Amino acid sequence: MQILAHRGWWTDPAEKNSEAAFRRAFAAGFGIETDVRDQNGELKISHDMPVGDNLMTLARLLEIWAEYSSAGMIALNIKADGLQAGVISAFAAQPAPVFCFDMAVPDALGYLRQSFPTYTRHSEVEPVPAFYDQAEGVWVDAFFGDWITADVVEQHRAAGKKVALVSPELHRRDPAPAWAAWRDLSGADISICTDFPDRAQAFWGSR
Template sequence: MKIDLLAHRGAWNDPDEQNQSIAFERALSAGFGIETDVRDHRGKLIVSHDPLTQDENDCLCLDDFCRLYRKLNANSCLALNIKSDGLAAKVQEILTHHDINNFFVFDMSIPDMLGYLNQSLPCFTRQSEFEHSPVLYEQSSGVWLDAFESTWFDAGLIETHLANRKNVCVVSSELHGRSREQLWPMLRQFIDRNDSDAKLMLCTDFPHDFHHDDQGVLQDSQRFLA
């Protein structure tokens, strides 16, 4: 089966490029999906992991992010990490305006998640070593499969979710400061031996390495071309 690769905050060469237009353009031009963060600031939806401490002009708004996606004729998946409550209607309005359909939202509070589900927006529920039973599983489109301290899950859990027609997005180990040498070989074996109508995705800082790095070892030196 195929695995879709999501570039965590874009395809960045320097941490300062995270969630910036240059990183998003690199990722989309390479055919990768994107995981990014959405919050509100002074009445606008912006792309930012943290609350703004700088001038808002230094930060990309969600509308411009979607405009870039359309400009590049992209069709890869967008994973929108919702950082503020009460944004469902506005998120839906912006994505609909730009005719973006390949996306999901995740990581909002449970009451806020109900609002997205009520508007029929695709939501992923989280599962981790601290959240063994994913909330609102039946209503969710997929599972955000996280591992904060160790790779606690195996291929069998992924297979179970896919068999339940739930898409799965696995969080790569380097996002939590660990080597990917255990996770990536397991995922490679899984996609070679399995097939499913549901989607399997990997959110990673190194999407360009997945099909080329046989060791699965974190290599900070290899980044993207400008």
């Protein structure tokens, strides 16, 4: 089970998507989930619309990643259309393990055409994932309740897909029931995106 620290491993909400949160995650051997947008011709790390001149660039994030030999995967939440050339160029210059997700379907086709690792989505409101055959993996989310079972995960794996699970605390729910249902899942082809990476590491160990 790979652990993706949601917007880095932050200890205070103000640290989300900050250098401190990313460094803490990478130093612990975790991957991260983070958000990319464009601002004045540059790719910036920002969940919301970029404001001000002090936001981290994607290039800077990759420089930080490169400082840690134990750093894990980067799950890149694409928050704006038309970023393909910049995103692909950034990872060509610094080839960190990565997948992108959450872009609009027409925009996703641009990443797929250039063979950039791309995950589709499966949730209660997306019961039939778009571009499933072409996708490398599936971002499995539960907005309203804990519907994701181990069988759901195994069905995607049987289809040759990697799976990234969204932990329920991202939607302000107790993650314990879902984690119990996923306890026996293991393998490098499964990730969990969580606000509690240290707890996830203790729960799953190195499985």
